[in-house]
Amino acid sequence: MRRVTRREALKLVGVAGAVAATGGASAQGQPATPMPNGAGFYRFKLGDFTLTILSDGQTPPGNAFPNWGANPGRQAEFAAALRENFLEPTQFINNFNPMVVDTGQAKILIDTGRGPTGRMLAHLANAGLRPADINIVFITHGHGDHIGGLVTNGQPTFPNARHLIGETEMQFWLSQANPPANLVALRERFTLVRPGAEIAPGLTAVDTAGHTVGHLAVQVRSGDQTLWHLGDAGGHHILSFRFPDHYLGFDANPQQAVVTRARLWQTAAAERIMVVGYHFAWPGVGHVRRAGNAYEFVPAFFVF
Numbered sequence: 001m002r003r004v005t006r007r008e009a010l011k012l013v014g015v016a017g018a019v020a021a022t023g024g025a026s027a028q029g030q031p032a033t034p035m036p037n038g039a040g041f042y043r044f045k046l047g048d049f050t051l052t053i054l055s056d057g058q059t060p061p062g063n064a065f066p067n068w069g070a071n072p073g074r075q076a077e078f079a080a081a082l083r084e085n086f087l088e089p090t091q092f093i094n095n096f097n098p099m100v101v102d103t104g105q106a107k108i109l110i111d112t113g114r115g116p117t118g119r120m121l122a123h124l125a126n127a128g129l130r131p132a133d134i135n136i137v138f139i140t141h142g143h144g145d146h147i148g149g150l151v152t153n154g155q156p157t158f159p160n161a162r163h164l165i166g167e168t169e170m171q172f173w174l175s176q177a178n179p180p181a182n183l184v185a186l187r188e189r190f191t192l193v194r195p196g197a198e199i200a201p202g203l204t205a206v207d208t209a210g211h212t213v214g215h216l217a218v219q220v221r222s223g224d225q226t227l228w229h230l231g232d233a234g235g236h237h238i239l240s241f242r243f244p245d246h247y248l249g250f251d252a253n254p255q256q257a258v259v260t261r262a263r264l265w266q267t268a269a270a271e272r273i274m275v276v277g278y279h280f281a282w283p284g285v286g287h288v289r290r291a292g293n294a295y296e297f298v299p300a301f302f303v304f
């Protein structure tokens with residue numbers, strides 16, 4: 001199967017120009033009507049911090065490939081691995097999992113969902129939070145399904161927040177012929193950070209280039225517990241663990257994305273670091289463990 005072109009991939013994740021406002025759903029149809037099943041958030045403790053994963057909703061079922069396994073000639077192998085996990089390759093449901101970290105001193109939102117077509121703000125309200133409560137917005141990268149919620153009706157959605165994004169990432173997008181409208185709109189509000197920068201006490205930006213040129217994940221540490229919100233550095237919750245060379249049609253630099261994932265899984269498995277994947281199956285939080293010459297993602301169980 002051919003690789004999805006970069007242009008197609010960008011269109012599918014809703015990156016450029018006006019597409020950013022509607023996000024991935026424009027290419028994949030309207031979000032499915034949510035079933036009355038949970039409130040769209042999952043909250044748990046990490047040391048002294050309270051973490052809340054917010055669903056921005058899900059896409060209707062669609063083909064997993066080529067976007068969620070783009071290596072040429074490997075789709076049959078990938079499809080078999082999905083079926084082994086009781087997932088039908090033609091019924092892939094994409095998730096979008098932003099997260100709020102409440103350190104007690106500040107509330108930090110990591111990524112903002114798709115915007116108008118997404119459900120993140122409704123689920124933020126379900127979790128008892130208002131947009132004005134957010135003190136810091138951190139953007140992992142400039143794809144439309146991560147920055148679509150930055151602006152609402154022409155105004156910053158999170159009016160009291162400092163906005164942070166990687167310096168390399170911002171410079172890349174602003175140098176494009178059609179830079180994402182939401183990054184342009186808020187460019188004066190953004191503080192540009194480098195890998196290793198402290199986002200807030202306990203939160204650090206982690207160099208995870210590959211999915212995009214300046215992608216940054218977030219390390220959250222409280223007490224003796226550590227969690228990484230991977231943004232899109234994690235890829236797919238089954239295929240990116242099981243196949244060490246697996247990459248996405250959305251990965252700007254597939255080889256670099258593969259190297260980055262290998263480093264992440266090795267460290268997460270060795271140090272028992274929890275991970276959250278932005279597109280992993282809801283709520284997308286769990287651990288990483290070795291499985292033969294590769295890894296597997298072990299989803300966390302809900303805790304009430």
Ligand SMILES: [Zn+2]
Pocket residue numbers: 013143145146232278279
């Ligand atoms: Zn994404």
